[in-house]
Amino acid sequence: MQYNKLITFFISLLFIAGCKKEDLTIPGDKTAESRSIGSFIRNNYDLTLLSAALEKAGLSDSLNQPGPFTFFAPDNAAFNSIGITSAKDFETMNVDSLRFALKCQGFRDRKYISDFPFQLGNRYVSMAGPEMYVSVSKNVNYGSGASDRTVYVNGAYVYSNSKRNIALANGVVHVVRMPFRYTQGTVQDFLMADTSLSLFVTAMKRFKLWDGLKEKGPFTVFAPHNDAFRKYDLTADSINKMDPDKFQAIAFGIYSLIQEPRHIFSTDWQQINVDYGGISTYIHLPGFSIKPYYNYNEFLQQETHSITVVDDAGQSGINGPYQVHYKNGVAMGADHIVTNGIVHIVDDLLLYPQTLIK
Known part of the structure; x- marks a missing residue:
């Protein structure tokens, strides 16, 4: 792994x-x-x-x-x-x-x-x-x-x-x-090498998002752990039976940020928000925005992190969980640098696919 x-x-x-x-x-x-x-x-x-x-x-x-x-x-x-x-x-x-x-x-x-x-x-x-x-x-x-x-x-x-x-x-x-x-290899290489991300790989392939992840990038990918898929009874078999044409592109496109060139660390939003503030600092995608939050309280030695997905009305918890976190904490889950981007391993789905059927 x-x-x-x-x-x-x-x-x-x-x-x-x-x-x-x-x-x-x-x-x-x-x-x-x-x-x-x-x-x-x-x-x-x-x-x-x-x-x-x-x-x-x-x-x-x-x-x-x-x-x-x-x-x-x-x-x-x-x-x-x-x-x-x-x-x-x-x-x-x-x-x-x-x-x-x-x-x-x-x-x-x-x-x-x-x-x-x-x-x-x-x-x-x-x-x-x-x-x-x-x-x-x-x-x-x-x-x-x-x-x-x-x-x-x-x-x-x-x-x-x-x-x-x-x-x-x-x-x-x-x-x-x-x-x-750092990992010497592409996003594809990183994902394929980690068997705990096999269901995410299956989903990326099924929804025709896989081949692009070997390109130049840079890409930022939020990869749900297998446990996140199993939480919703999503298996390799059930994913392969999904018809991509029946889902909005964002349903699975959100995880690679629609494969737009982006290079975003877990702490970047915190840095930008301190200096500029406001919703404009979110990661904007069609119909949704992502806010990766991070804070380290040095006095208390406490680390706080979360990923919130909101719709265009600013609401969360409707098409996906209220919050998602990096799997096993920031040190283990976040900010894996590869040759063509960054991979973050998360503990839940960002969006519920069934809510994004056309």
């Missing part, structure tokens, strides 16, 4: 450095400390799982090279959110996949938060090759300056205060809420 593939990206033997561990700290100004990024990660309690992954992938020394680098470091809680909690989880892995995933966490250059332009989706080429997307909002957390702005990278929340702008000899570290989720 794709979830298992994601977890193996970060599996390695736990390496505990013999020197004393420290809490995350940041200098009073941006003067770089003498330590390099690799040494800093190795010597911080909150980053022990990341240190273990880097050691297994053979990248710790790479992050001690001159650089400069900007590295977005998943903390222990970030690894916990994808099921990696102890050394027992690090016994099997694919080293190449792990190395690729970790190299996707950073890029070559030194960028502090205030250096990122105030806009959605600033693009930077990661050390592994794929682009990463840094979104900066005018909203600020626990401060009032440009360095306090709310920032998401590939949909992952960048912590505030002492967990960002950590100046080091060969670059800068920002700690993030989730590991980035």
